[in-house]
Amino acid sequence: MVIVSTEGKRFTNEAAPYVNFVHDQLEGGHVPCWFVMDAKTRARYPFAQILPGAPIPKGFYDKGIVFKADSLDELAKKIDVPADALGETVRTFNEYARAGKDPEFGRGESAYDHYYGDPNLKNPNLDVIESAPYYAFRLEVGDLGTKGGLVCDEHSRVLRADGSVIPGLYATGNTSASVMGNEYAGPGATIGPSIVFGYIAVRHAAAEGGQEAAGAPAGKAERA
Ligand SMILES: Cc1cc2nc3c(=O)[nH]c(=O)nc-3n(C[C@H](O)[C@H](O)[C@H](O)COP(=O)(O)OP(=O)(O)OC[C@H]3O[C@@H](n4cnc5c(N)ncnc54)[C@H](O)[C@@H]3O)c2cc1C
Numbered sequence: 001m002v003i004v005s006t007e008g009k010r011f012t013n014e015a016a017p018y019v020n021f022v023h024d025q026l027e028g029g030h031v032p033c034w035f036v037m038d039a040k041t042r043a044r045y046p047f048a049q050i051l052p053g054a055p056i057p058k059g060f061y062d063k064g065i066v067f068k069a070d071s072l073d074e075l076a077k078k079i080d081v082p083a084d085a086l087g088e089t090v091r092t093f094n095e096y097a098r099a100g101k102d103p104e105f106g107r108g109e110s111a112y113d114h115y116y117g118d119p120n121l122k123n124p125n126l127d128v129i130e131s132a133p134y135y136a137f138r139l140e141v142g143d144l145g146t147k148g149g150l151v152c153d154e155h156s157r158v159l160r161a162d163g164s165v166i167p168g169l170y171a172t173g174n175t176s177a178s179v180m181g182n183e184y185a186g187p188g189a190t191i192g193p194s195i196v197f198g199y200i201a202v203r204h205a206a207a208e209g210g211q212e213a214a215g216a217p218a219g220k221a222e223r224a
Contacts, residue, residue: 001014001035001037001041001129002014002090003033003035003036004033004034004036004085005030005033006030006034007082007085008084008085009085010089010104010105011024011025012024012105013106014107015112015113015117015125016107016112016113017183017185017186018184026141032138032139032140033138033139034079034081034137036090036129036135036136037135037137038130038134038135039132039133040127041127041129042056044118047137048137056135064138066136066138067079067135070132072134075135075136078136079136090129094130096126097126097127098122098128100121100123101123102123108124108125112186113125146174146178147177147181149175150171152170152171152176152177153165155170155201155204156171156172156176156197156200156204157170157201157204158176170204172193172201173194173198174190178190
């Protein structure tokens with residue numbers, strides 16, 4: 001498969017962690033963009049919780065989430081993307097797939113990419129797009145968390161802007177700044193740290209016996 005802009009061109013490594021993918025999507029203004037696949041892909045792999053070979057729900061077509069066509073030209077017309085550009089993108093991509101290398105975006109070079117790849121292929125993340133019918137799924141963007149929020153120390157204690165601790169105030173999860181900064185290691189990178197830092201916070205609070213909180217001046221709650 002390839003993901004193309006409304007100009008019919010690829011703009012990033014489609015197998016990258018999804019946060020990185022959306023960063024590139026937003027940076028290039030590619031909202032929406034189109035996930036183009038062929039019949040072979042549909043027959044072999046699950047997609048959006050649709051099992052391989054299972055029909056795409058009618059509602060997806062009715063709502064304009066997916067379009068289907070017997071040729072790439074026809075598909076391009078349906079999604080309002082220049083047909084020559086889409087054709088060229090797929091031709092080039094097929095050359096990469098045959099060679100097992102994506103010189104443009106390095107798809108299929110990292111261990112992360114391979115996790116969802118097909119080990120039977122020359123490159124687990126590259127295969128030719130050539131069997132009709134073709135499908136295009138509209139991709140928007142969505143939130144799964146934030147990268148902002150309260151900055152905490154290693155005990156999950158919320159810090160003031162000057163780096164000092166606010167006694168008795170702990171934070172974890174989406175309300176706190178991500179321990180991974182603006183990166184995302186992959187699935188589990190939000191709930192995992194939330195659980196770990198929640199556990200750390202409770203242990204710290206229990207060890208402190210609530211003394212820090214009790215010692216804080218009444219009515220002086222502060223915002224970090
Ligand atoms: C589609 C999707 C898929 C995801 N997949 C994964 C995954 O595979 N692995 C992973 O690790 N993470 C995943 N995430 C991210 C993960 O689900 C969230 O990061 C996590 O649930 C955040 O938990 P939280 O408790 O910090 O916040 P939330 O779950 O958002 O909880 C905040 C709660 O506070 C309540 N609230 C808000 N304002 C107030 C108020 N003023 N007063 C009282 N209550 C209030 C809200 O109603 C909510 O119940 C996914 C997220 C999405 C959307």
